[in-house]
Amino acid sequence: MKIYQIYNEQRSLFGGEISVIEMTMRLLEINGNVTRLIMKSSRGIDKSLLKKISAFFSGIYNVNSYRQIQRLIEEDPPDVVHVHSLYPMFSPSVLVACRRAGIPVVMTLHNQSLTCPTWHHLYKGNVCEECTGGHEYRCVLKNCRENVFESIAYALRSSVARSFRIFYDNVTLFIVMTNFSKNKLINSGFRENQIVVVPNAACISNVGNKPSTGEYIAYAGRISKEKGISTLLSASMQNTELPIRIAGDGPQYSEIAAQAPSNVMFVGMLNRAELDDYYNHAQFVVLPSICYESFPVVAVEAMSHSLPIIASRLGGLPEVIEDGITGLLFEPGNSMDLANKMHLLWKNPELCRKMGKAGREKAVLQYSQSVYYKNLIEAYEKAINIIRE
Numbered sequence: 001m002k003i004y005q006i007y008n009e010q011r012s013l014f015g016g017e018i019s020v021i022e023m024t025m026r027l028l029e030i031n032g033n034v035t036r037l038i039m040k041s042s043r044g045i046d047k048s049l050l051k052k053i054s055a056f057f058s059g060i061y062n063v064n065s066y067r068q069i070q071r072l073i074e075e076d077p078p079d080v081v082h083v084h085s086l087y088p089m090f091s092p093s094v095l096v097a098c099r100r101a102g103i104p105v106v107m108t109l110h111n112q113s114l115t116c117p118t119w120h121h122l123y124k125g126n127v128c129e130e131c132t133g134g135h136e137y138r139c140v141l142k143n144c145r146e147n148v149f150e151s152i153a154y155a156l157r158s159s160v161a162r163s164f165r166i167f168y169d170n171v172t173l174f175i176v177m178t179n180f181s182k183n184k185l186i187n188s189g190f191r192e193n194q195i196v197v198v199p200n201a202a203c204i205s206n207v208g209n210k211p212s213t214g215e216y217i218a219y220a221g222r223i224s225k226e227k228g229i230s231t232l233l234s235a236s237m238q239n240t241e242l243p244i245r246i247a248g249d250g251p252q253y254s255e256i257a258a259q260a261p262s263n264v265m266f267v268g269m270l271n272r273a274e275l276d277d278y279y280n281h282a283q284f285v286v287l288p289s290i291c292y293e294s295f296p297v298v299a300v301e302a303m304s305h306s307l308p309i310i311a312s313r314l315g316g317l318p319e320v321i322e323d324g325i326t327g328l329l330f331e332p333g334n335s336m337d338l339a340n341k342m343h344l345l346w347k348n349p350e351l352c353r354k355m356g357k358a359g360r361e362k363a364v365l366q367y368s369q370s371v372y373y374k375n376l377i378e379a380y381e382k383a384i385n386i387i388r389e
Helices: 017-030 049-058 063-075 093-100 137-141 148-163 166-170 179-187 229-238 253-259 272-280 297-304 335-346 349-366 369-388
Strands: 002-009 034-041 080-083 105-108 173-176 195-197 216-220 244-247 264-268 282-287 309-312 327-330
Touching: 002 017, 017 034, 017 369, 034 063, 049 148, 063 093, 080 093, 080 369, 093 105, 093 166, 105 369, 137 148, 148 166, 173 179, 173 369, 179 195, 195 369, 216 272, 216 297, 229 244, 229 253, 229 335, 244 272, 272 282, 272 297, 282 297, 282 335, 282 349, 297 309, 297 349, 309 335, 327 335, 335 349
Parallel strands: 002 034, 002 080, 080 105, 105 173, 173 195, 216 244, 216 282, 244 264, 282 309, 309 327
Antiparallel strands: none
């Protein structure tokens, strides 16, 4: 099978989409498929007014991208086009090009981009649903991007795509990671038979560690507001005897690090081997997000190391972290609730061991790369059959 992967690299240096795409391509290739990555980058746009203006218009409907994909399909037609991100350099125009050429399109939604102009359903630290149902103008009124120009751009391109049914009519099959995300799409008017759930996978550790002997509580991921790092810091201040380690980087790194109490240590970005070692010395992992998470790969990585997880009771996280079985859930943004549950797990190594064991079993059975590949190929085949019917 020949598959095109289309990806618009975002401005942030700290997103996890590209690692999922690289894993997807590697799995496809080692199983005998042919892949081709078609990528454009948004990096550097914010440094040029001309580039910002160009991105504003290209995000709505980019004729040049339409022609590029049309030409590539004519020269070397794929069996499937797998879309990951289109804004702002490609635009949904490429979906139209694929449909007119009779090529099935599978689109993975790594975030909530089809139900929220700013992709996270988050406004000033709280979940926001105001734009749902054709009210994208509220993104402008509330200036959700904290930049009027960007808020207008995000709202306009979302409104145009919805009004002209570009995603609805031109994407053969949507891939989401959780039933939560699937239901969000259905409630927004997308067809249930147009959506399949394919959870992300991660590299499953060969040997799980022993969380009962952990040296610290771990966080790994992007350091930004929507990830709830401020909630973790507040909880850490209420448990100053607990050692906390934060791995990663992000746009709010300096701001967050300056607020951290003495029991919190920042260890920076870690490579694969360093991250494995980081998990091996942790007692459990905290995922304190205040936005709708699609499916954090960190969760599967931690579970594969036999680590329990304390996570926000929000979005798709409760489907991955089962409360009382593979970890504990707390109320999003509630630092006292988080602090109490961190203290509970830290003082109960046997409970950590039991939850960690259940988490590893779930990761191996449901979130391994072999399971992901099987589900992905089934999605491709379903999309091909839909086009043939």
